[in-house]
Structure formats: C-alpha cells, structure tokens
Amino acid sequence: MTRLSTDQLCLGYGSRQIVQELNLSVPDGLITALVGANGSGKSTILKSMARILTPSTGGVYLDGKLIHRQPTKEVAKHLAILPQNPTSPEGLTVRELVSFGRYPHQKGFGILSPEDNRMIEWALEATGMSGFAGRPVDHLSGGQRQRAWIAMALAQGTEVLLLDEPTTFLDMAHQMEVMILLEKLNKEQKRTIIMVVHDLNHAARYAQHLVALKDGSVLYEGDPEVVMTSQMLRDVFNIDADIIPDPRTGAPLCLPYGLAEESVASRSSHGIPAVNAQTSGEYREQRVKAMA
Incomplete structure (x- = not known):
C-alpha cells in the first residue's frame, strides 16, 4: 500500500523539461531516499509531491486523489515539507517557529487551541528542542536549527514528511544528529519520510528504500543492499x-x-x-x- 505516488509525471521550468513520465510509488512507513547527480530531478520531484510545483502533465496522487486538485490546507494536514536552507524572520523564537506548523488546523483568527499547544510541546520534546523553545532560531547551531524546523513539520501532525537535503551545510556531528532523529521518528512513530540525500552512505544507512535518478528517470529502485552497487554508481x-x-x-x-x-x-x-x-x-x- 502507498499513500503517495506519481503517474506519468512530467515536470519542468518553462520550456525545459526535467522529469518525464515518472511512475513512482512511495512505500508507507519507510524512509525513502532520492539519490542522483545534480540536475537529476530529485528536488523537482519533491517539490511536486509537496504541491509546490505543478506538473506539465501526469500527476501526484495522495490517497488515490490528485494532490494538485486538493485544497492546500487539506494537503497540509497529511504532508509536511522541509525545503532546502529554510530561513525565518530575525528574532523568531523556536516555539513561535514550531507553532506555524499548526496553521493547517487553525480556524478563525489563528488562536492556538489546547490541541495546538499539546502538539507544539510534543514536537519540541520529540526533537529534543524543549530547552531551546524561548531561544531565537538565528542564535542556534546548524543542527539545532534543523531540528527546530523538523519540529515545525512534526507539529503539523502529518503522516508523511518530505525533506530536501536536510543535512546540507552541516558538519559531520550535526549531520548525524539530524539523521538519527529522522531514524527515530520513523521507527518509533512510523512516519513515512521521503528525503533528497547527497551522501550515499547516509542514504544506505538510514533509508530502507532507495530511488536512484538520472535525467529525471528512475534507473534503480529498491532496498539499499540491492540498489547500492558498483554498476549503479557508474550508471548514475x-x-x-x-x-x-x-x-x-x-x-x-x-x-x-x-x-x-x-x-x-x-x-x-x-x-x-x-x-x-x-x-x-x-x-x-x-x-x-x-x-x-
């Protein structure tokens, strides 16, 4: 069973086509890593899955329905995305950032409900950020900042998380900090995670499903032990x-x-x-x- 899939998906920017006729099913409850060279279409596919980029033809399906025809708030109740290098307004505290994740569930004037506050506190605790709740986001280390953004995504209460290069520009210790957190979220809470990863060893260690892309097409897909071969590295x-x-x-x-x-x-x-x-x-x- 899969909640998120693509059917004959074609994506591009202007007249330039990046992805053509992509058929992909994301396995539920697993970490899926999209790998490939620069320009292979990884981030473009993720943006389309998050409803940020509209397909030229074909479509992305969430629970069997075209995601681009569903209301934004409805999609945001099921799917959260952490883009590359997210930025926040200067002086915004961690708790304020995380509270933005409750937007899809709010009504009226956006006043936080008891359930909103419960989810915010839970997301802060799950990411180890409770002690930083009152600290400005721009005063955090790289790894702490990424955890704060992941906490915001968790606060949405979605079953699916999309992450675009979550360890970019982080040192080795902070990279492991983020990857271990994602592994924990997957194992303990059964979150379906789809992430774009450049480090192949991170992909093979933390993901249970690899998708190797080249020129917008899937060349290899499956368990890391099956996909991660010398031949794949030559081809991709x-x-x-x-x-x-x-x-x-x-x-x-x-x-x-x-x-x-x-x-x-x-x-x-x-x-x-x-x-x-x-x-x-x-x-x-x-x-x-x-x-x-």
Whole structure:
C-alpha cells in the first residue's frame, strides 16, 4: 500500500523539461531516499509531491486523489515539507517557529487551541528542542536549527514528511544528529519520510528504500543492499567505487576512487584490470570473511 505516488509525471521550468513520465510509488512507513547527480530531478520531484510545483502533465496522487486538485490546507494536514536552507524572520523564537506548523488546523483568527499547544510541546520534546523553545532560531547551531524546523513539520501532525537535503551545510556531528532523529521518528512513530540525500552512505544507512535518478528517470529502485552497487554508481554518478559492508551495521558502504572513464583509462595504462561487478563481489566476500 502507498499513500503517495506519481503517474506519468512530467515536470519542468518553462520550456525545459526535467522529469518525464515518472511512475513512482512511495512505500508507507519507510524512509525513502532520492539519490542522483545534480540536475537529476530529485528536488523537482519533491517539490511536486509537496504541491509546490505543478506538473506539465501526469500527476501526484495522495490517497488515490490528485494532490494538485486538493485544497492546500487539506494537503497540509497529511504532508509536511522541509525545503532546502529554510530561513525565518530575525528574532523568531523556536516555539513561535514550531507553532506555524499548526496553521493547517487553525480556524478563525489563528488562536492556538489546547490541541495546538499539546502538539507544539510534543514536537519540541520529540526533537529534543524543549530547552531551546524561548531561544531565537538565528542564535542556534546548524543542527539545532534543523531540528527546530523538523519540529515545525512534526507539529503539523502529518503522516508523511518530505525533506530536501536536510543535512546540507552541516558538519559531520550535526549531520548525524539530524539523521538519527529522522531514524527515530520513523521507527518509533512510523512516519513515512521521503528525503533528497547527497551522501550515499547516509542514504544506505538510514533509508530502507532507495530511488536512484538520472535525467529525471528512475534507473534503480529498491532496498539499499540491492540498489547500492558498483554498476549503479557508474550508471548514475559516473564514478568507480567498491561497495563493502559497513563493519558495524552491515549496510552497503560506498568507497569511491575515481571517475569511471578516468579510472578505466588509468588502470589500463598501468596494466591493472578494470574493476567489475564480479571483482567487487569477490572483494565484499573477502571483507565479510575478514570481519567474521
């Protein structure tokens, strides 16, 4: 079963087509990662799923209904989005930011109801931001700021979260802080999460479903163990890499070492055989034996 899907979806900006005839079903209750090179259509697809970008043809479906024909407030009760690099007015506190997530549920003059306040407090606690509720958002660290925005999305009370590169411009510790939070939300609250991710190792470790895109089309889709292969990396990113099991989690770990054409030329000039799926598989098998 899937609540969110696309059918023959075509997207573009002006006369430039980015995505053509995309058919995609997002599995419920899982973290789905959209991966691909810059310009592959990842963020464009996410914007269309969030009803920000209108399709040229085809459509996005939420619960079997075209999402672009549904009222904005109605869609916002089921689906929340965290865009790239969100910004807030100077001096806005964390609690004020999170309260904006209750907008779809408010009536009249936008006065917060007891249920609104309950959801705000719950979102702050779930993201570990209760202690920062009165602090201005622009005074937070990068990781804290991202958690505050995620808390706003949680306060909407939606079953589906869309996140566009949630770890961009964050250092390693703050990246892990955000990814661990998303993993927790998925496991403990069964949230369906669709995120655009540039770090392939983050995608393979934290997502249960990978969609690899190139030129607006899906080239590979499925479990990380199935999708994350040397062949996929050549086809989608034009790089050569070994895929080995993560020593702690067992998730596929990408070790890139060069661009595909350059790597092949370099190996040939030095009399080194090119790495293929078979030799990569043998390497992974050797690593597994060494770890046992």
